[in-house]
Amino acid sequence: MWGINLSRQSGVPIKRQIYEAFKQRMMIGNLEEGEAMPSTRELASALLVSRSTVCEAYDMLLAEGFIIAHQGAPTRVAPGLRVDISFEQKPRRKARSEKKYAADFQTGQPDLREFPRFSFEQCLKRAAAELSLSSFGYSGACGSLPLREEIAAYLYRSRGIKADSQDIFITAGATHALHVCAALFREQSREILIEDPCHAGMLKTFMYKGFTPIPVPVDESGMQTDNLKNRRGCPVYVTPSHQFPLGGVMTAPRRAEIIRCARRNENYIIEDDYDSEFRYQGEPIAPLYAMDPQRVIYVGTFSKVLYPALRIGYVILPRLLQKRWIQLRTCTDVQNPVFEQAALTDFLQTRRLDRHIQKMRKIYGNRRQILLESLGDAFGDTWRPWGDAAGLHIAVQFDGLRFDESVETICREQGVRISSVARYCIEKGCHEDKLLLGYGHLNHTEIVNGVRLLCIAMCGYLPQI
Amino acid sequence: MWGINLSRQSGVPIKRQIYEAFKQRMMIGNLEEGEAMPSTRELASALLVSRSTVCEAYDMLLAEGFIIAHQGAPTRVAPGLRVDISFEQKPRRKARSEKKYAADFQTGQPDLREFPRFSFEQCLKRAAAELSLSSFGYSGACGSLPLREEIAAYLYRSRGIKADSQDIFITAGATHALHVCAALFREQSREILIEDPCHAGMLKTFMYKGFTPIPVPVDESGMQTDNLKNRRGCPVYVTPSHQFPLGGVMTAPRRAEIIRCARRNENYIIEDDYDSEFRYQGEPIAPLYAMDPQRVIYVGTFSKVLYPALRIGYVILPRLLQKRWIQLRTCTDVQNPVFEQAALTDFLQTRRLDRHIQKMRKIYGNRRQILLESLGDAFGDTWRPWGDAAGLHIAVQFDGLRFDESVETICREQGVRISSVARYCIEKGCHEDKLLLGYGHLNHTEIVNGVRLLCIAMCGYLPQI
Numbered sequence: 001m002w003g004i005n006l007s008r009q010s011g012v013p014i015k016r017q018i019y020e021a022f023k024q025r026m027m028i029g030n031l032e033e034g035e036a037m038p039s040t041r042e043l044a045s046a047l048l049v050s051r052s053t054v055c056e057a058y059d060m061l062l063a064e065g066f067i068i069a070h071q072g073a074p075t076r077v078a079p080g081l082r083v084d085i086s087f088e089q090k091p092r093r094k095a096r097s098e099k100k101y102a103a104d105f106q107t108g109q110p111d112l113r114e115f116p117r118f119s120f121e122q123c124l125k126r127a128a129a130e131l132s133l134s135s136f137g138y139s140g141a142c143g144s145l146p147l148r149e150e151i152a153a154y155l156y157r158s159r160g161i162k163a164d165s166q167d168i169f170i171t172a173g174a175t176h177a178l179h180v181c182a183a184l185f186r187e188q189s190r191e192i193l194i195e196d197p198c199h200a201g202m203l204k205t206f207m208y209k210g211f212t213p214i215p216v217p218v219d220e221s222g223m224q225t226d227n228l229k230n231r232r233g234c235p236v237y238v239t240p241s242h243q244f245p246l247g248g249v250m251t252a253p254r255r256a257e258i259i260r261c262a263r264r265n266e267n268y269i270i271e272d273d274y275d276s277e278f279r280y281q282g283e284p285i286a287p288l289y290a291m292d293p294q295r296v297i298y299v300g301t302f303s304k305v306l307y308p309a310l311r312i313g314y315v316i317l318p319r320l321l322q323k324r325w326i327q328l329r330t331c332t333d334v335q336n337p338v339f340e341q342a343a344l345t346d347f348l349q350t351r352r353l354d355r356h357i358q359k360m361r362k363i364y365g366n367r368r369q370i371l372l373e374s375l376g377d378a379f380g381d382t383w384r385p386w387g388d389a390a391g392l393h394i395a396v397q398f399d400g401l402r403f404d405e406s407v408e409t410i411c412r413e414q415g416v417r418i419s420s421v422a423r424y425c426i427e428k429g430c431h432e433d434k435l436l437l438g439y440g441h442l443n444h445t446e447i448v449n450g451v452r453l454l455c456i457a458m459c460g461y462l463p464q465i
Numbered sequence: 466m467w468g469i470n471l472s473r474q475s476g477v478p479i480k481r482q483i484y485e486a487f488k489q490r491m492m493i494g495n496l497e498e499g500e501a502m503p504s505t506r507e508l509a510s511a512l513l514v515s516r517s518t519v520c521e522a523y524d525m526l527l528a529e530g531f532i533i534a535h536q537g538a539p540t541r542v543a544p545g546l547r548v549d550i551s552f553e554q555k556p557r558r559k560a561r562s563e564k565k566y567a568a569d570f571q572t573g574q575p576d577l578r579e580f581p582r583f584s585f586e587q588c589l590k591r592a593a594a595e596l597s598l599s600s601f602g603y604s605g606a607c608g609s610l611p612l613r614e615e616i617a618a619y620l621y622r623s624r625g626i627k628a629d630s631q632d633i634f635i636t637a638g639a640t641h642a643l644h645v646c647a648a649l650f651r652e653q654s655r656e657i658l659i660e661d662p663c664h665a666g667m668l669k670t671f672m673y674k675g676f677t678p679i680p681v682p683v684d685e686s687g688m689q690t691d692n693l694k695n696r697r698g699c700p701v702y703v704t705p706s707h708q709f710p711l712g713g714v715m716t717a718p719r720r721a722e723i724i725r726c727a728r729r730n731e732n733y734i735i736e737d738d739y740d741s742e743f744r745y746q747g748e749p750i751a752p753l754y755a756m757d758p759q760r761v762i763y764v765g766t767f768s769k770v771l772y773p774a775l776r777i778g779y780v781i782l783p784r785l786l787q788k789r790w791i792q793l794r795t796c797t798d799v800q801n802p803v804f805e806q807a808a809l810t811d812f813l814q815t816r817r818l819d820r821h822i823q824k825m826r827k828i829y830g831n832r833r834q835i836l837l838e839s840l841g842d843a844f845g846d847t848w849r850p851w852g853d854a855a856g857l858h859i860a861v862q863f864d865g866l867r868f869d870e871s872v873e874t875i876c877r878e879q880g881v882r883i884s885s886v887a888r889y890c891i892e893k894g895c896h897e898d899k900l901l902l903g904y905g906h907l908n909h910t911e912i913v914n915g916v917r918l919l920c921i922a923m924c925g926y927l928p929q930i
Contacts, residue, residue, distance in 0.1 A: 015748075016625050027721065027756070053911060060748045063853075065686070065716025080718035083725060083756060112601050121593040128589040136577050136772035160481055172637070176798035183673065205796040208648065221530070251530025253545035256492065260548060283480075283525045291492070291548060307601035309803035331670040333641035333798060338590060338774035340802050388528075 006047060014049055018057035026066055026081045033081070036074035037067055039185055056193040076416050102415035103450030107245070107393040107438035110304045114363060116356050120306070120347060124162035127342035135338050141329040143170020143314070144341040150348035151314055155300075158277070158354065159284050163293070163316045169325060170336050173313040174301040176272060178202055181235070181270050181297060183328045184321060188233040194266070195223050195237070197424035197431060199244045202272070212463065215426040218243055220386060222250030225257040236262060236269045241276040241285040245436050246395050247387020258288070262295050268318070269296045273389035277305050277357050278440075285388075294318045302344065304392065306439075307355055307381035310340055354459060364440055367447060370441045374451035392440030395421055402432045407458075416450070471512060478572055479514055483522035491531055498546070502532055509553060567880035568915030570709070572858040572903035579828060581821050585771070585812060592807035600803050606794040608635020608779070609806040615813035616779055619832045622767075622821065623742070624749050628758070628781045634790060635801050638778040639739060639766040646700070646735050646762060647674035648793045649786060653698040657890045658732070660664045660688050660702070661902065662889035662896060664709045667702065667737065680891040683708055685851060687715030690722040701727060701734045706741040706750040709861045710889050710901050712852020714750055723753070727760050733783070734761045740856035742770050742822050743905075746831035750853075756767035759783045767809065769905075770822055775805055829905055832912060839916035857905030860886055867897045870921075879922040881915070 004021045006014055019442060040058060044051040058075065061067045069075045134169045135144075148165040155161040171177040182205060185192075192206050196215030214231065217224045222243045228236070236258065240250035250258075262269050271288045279285065289298035293316070301313035317325055329335070347353050371394065375383060379393070379398070386395040403420040411418050421434035437454075439447055469486045471479055490496045505523060509516040525541065526532045534540045560650035600609075607613070613630040620626040636642040647670060650657075657671050661680030668678060679696065682689045693701070701723065703809045705715035713725075727734050736753045744750065758781070766778035782790055794800070810816050836859065840848060844863070851860040868885040876883050886899035902919075905911055 007475050012625070019748075020625075023751075026717075056748070060751075061717075063714060064720075064750055065714070065718060078716070078718050081721045083721045085756065094555070109602070112598050115598070115601055117598070124593040125590050128586040128593075133577050133580070133582070136580055136774050137574070138773045160477070172798040172802075174798065179797050186675075201491075201796065204792075208793060208796045210651075249528060249530070251543070253530060255529075256546045256548045256672050282483075282528050285519070285529055286488075291550065291676075308603045309601050309800070311798070311800065311802040327669075328673060331640065331666065331673045332644050333637040333776070335776065337637075337776040337802060337805050339804055394666070 004047060006049070015053050015056040015060070018047070018054060018078055019060045022061060023066055024085065026077055027083050027085050031077050033077055033079040035077045037076065039074070101417040103453040104417045104442070105437040105439065105450060105454070106417050107419065108304070109438055109441035110307065110392065111363070111441045112307055114360060115307050116352065119352050120343065123343040123346040124339060126346055127339050131338060131342055137399050138220060139335060139338065141326045141334055141335050144338070144345065147341045147345040154348050154353065159287070161287060161290060167316050167319065169315050169317055170341065171313045171315060172311045172333065172336055173303050174272060174299055175201060175205055177299045177313050177315045178205045178270065178272070179209070180325065180328055180332060182206050182211060183332070184324060185235045185268065186210065189231070189235060191231060191234045193228065193231065193234055193236040195239065195243060195427070196426040197245055197421055198237070198426070200424055203361050203426070205372060206237070213426055217430070218246055218248065220246070220248045222248045223258070224260065225254040228258065228261050230261070230265050231267070232265050234265070234267055236267050237272065238269060239272045239274060240288050242388055242390045244274065245393070245421055246431070247391060249388045255288055259292050259295060270294050272299045272301060274301065276305060278361055278364050278392065279388070279390040280361065280368060281389045289316060294320070297321070305353065305360070310344070312340055312344055316319065327437045362394070367439050367442065368394065370444055370447050371437065371451070374448050378451050378455040386434065393436055393438040395434050395436055397434045399433065403435060404432065411454065411457040414453065416453050416457045418454065469512060471514070475611050475637065480518050480521040480525070483512070483519060484525045487522070487526060489550065490530055491542055492550050493550050494628065494841055496542050498542055498544040500542045500592065504539070512613040522675050524624045566882045567908070568918040569882045569920070570915060571882050571904040572901055573769070573883065574903055574906035575772065575857065576828070576906045577772055579825060580772050581817065584817050585808065588808040588811040589804060591811055592804050594915045596803065596807055604800060604803070606791045609803070609810065612806050615810050619818065621651065621815050626752060626755060632781050632784065634780050634782055634807065636780060637776045637798065638768055638776045638802055639737060639764055640666060640670055642764045642778050642780045643670045643735065644674070645790065645793055645797060647671050647676060648797070649789060650700045650733065652677065654700060656696060656699045658693065658696065658699055658701040660704065660708060661891040662710055662886055663702070663891070665889055668891070671702070678891055682895070683711055683713065685711070685713045687713045687719060688723070690719040690726065693723065693726050695726070695730050696732070697730050699730070699732055701732050702737065703734060703753070704737045705737060705753050706738050707853060707855045709739065710858070710886055711896070712856060714853045720753055720756060724757050724760060735764060736761050737764045740769060741824055743829050743857065744853070745826065745833060746854045754781060759785070762786070770818065770825070775809070777801065777805055777809055832904050832907065833859065835909055835912050836902065836916070839913050843916050843920040851899065857904040860901055860903055862899045864898065868900060869897065872900070876919065876922040879918065881918050881922045883919065
């Protein structure tokens, strides 16, 4: 009856099959407006199902308004149901499988093999068992207060940063922090003063928010503040402790200049202190934030010191911006999830993070040394490293050579992943003699072999080496 | 010497105290450009500290460019360091402590007391122990594939929704999903067609993204699609299964009309299927999504069925939008954290979520019944409920009465939290005879007592009751 073919093997309940069959017929117009539905008794006996099954299917059609019941008269098809349901599917793009590289100098990769999995697992388990019931509810856009207090204590003991826990706001990592910052300033400014070169992802985060970047050139001492243009209300994005990608430390006179300039123009400075935990000579660099906490938004993250999929970062916010931040965060993603926050609080409180960072600083420092030695062996004195002895990557300058993005392709074809600094430049034509090598995630052997492969790949690119 | 007072009790390392003292003097100009620093030997003996401590402090100043070393000549203060560091602190706003209500009819609150804590804890612990190392790294903006597969299976068995796991994208909840949707359409449109009344938070999410709402009136059968204006490329936000806040189910003819209208104008429809798991009569309502998967973005969340601080939701996306979604999500907050995703996968796979929802559907259904009976006892026949028997709240109409937001204040002062529907209206002057009562989080006694208190509070507001 009605051409309905029921399948008892399909796993789909019979009532749903009846409902779907009628619904489809109504939408394509096989059953027309006002047409009477068969009685439930009639349909049940025709389909060899119980009457209650048919009634349930009719109830579904009734609840969704496909049919209209009339006291003492047959149930009829509702008007206006016709919709063409024969749409084409766009064929799915084939998922690219992640290529494995024989030598993978990707930047921004911590070594997960060294992640203190067992001790973090303990923190997570404790969090799962001990969290109060109320923390499963909405707990607010600021983040967990115990975590904010532990971050304040950690920043003081590790970096000498004096911050009130109430000025610290938890984020879902550094990108997320910049995303909300961008929203914070969107009404005052459509432009952002930004280092050139800079991190491609961070630049995109601002551009997707409708900002036009105003590039400020960078040299070995970070952003060239002499070139900082006067733009009222325009935010400034900087990486003063370890410029990305060139690695320079912004000098004190430039720091003073950027603060003076920001005050003059009522700009806020967004200080991204990425990788600052990993400095291999001397003490950590003091942040710009310490020079004017009401002018600088300090952005930190645990993605690199712990692991990327943790998705916890933080900002230290000038008080004037806090109310608006909370509104914007609430309308962006409400708050962070609760377990990772509780586990991290424990991990900080027991100083396990401090010990892990200390351990990793030694490991990464050694790897940097091995990379420098391997480059020396492979390329003689044709190159020199840029920037400070810090972070998880290094910018290497090859005198007299020029790299554009094609060097990446050529190397990739030979199983070597590197980036040209040129790819990170907003104004093209600068820093074309530099490559970027990430080494944090590579062990001794991987670095030594990687440089050997890089040397072979580059010989193909540049026969003069 | 130099007026430096060291404190051995402060817990701050001596080298840092020396560094801080000099840095401050340079910034306020007590030490001027070009001035010679004392020799390390001289300073060490004056301060009664070891010379290596002084050397370390000088190294910090040197690294940050506060001082400049000259071969064979004294170290000198760098130029351009002067910055006024005597800034005023804006006094902190006093944190409002969350008020406790004797009767709290807040909407959108699941009952956390019924949360299956122990079994979710087991899932979390298993996730902590079993996750592969690679999942701690960046794993992409789409979300965990096993979770997407479990969601596809769950949607099919619970709602009859046929969706390919590859079209499902994990989000950090429903608000976050709408936030990224808003970014998706910002270039095509500055306007959004939206139900009036609608959820205040969701409206703000679009407005903060720069959208102007075009209100479409709502009645007991959801959005009045006759009033849907033709706006090319303009997204439409709807809650067809259980309109927020009025509770209506959109009828089939209106569903067909909204799809036809969207096709005609090349609009995308954002279908927020909040609370759809909790329907107390009959089968769940089929989503709009099923009528045209390439025109409708389906938004779901686990905040209400599990707990709000989980921060996991999802969208089912038309294929044409997927590439752009991934780009935008990557620049918003990169991805979800990994543990909650793994725990939820387990919770879904073992069907514990299905059992939990089944249990809660019974509990919430009873509570709704109790609320209706209590309202009957308290208010006689002066009121009637709106909408479908579903969700965690109810809209109640009091014939001949008018409520504005002042009713909320008056009730709040008497310990009763309710909302007026008027607060959710974009165009004022409609639905002024309705109140909103959330009941999901209240047990039997709390509901009965709550209604009693509400009745007393409303007598103060409206002596005619």
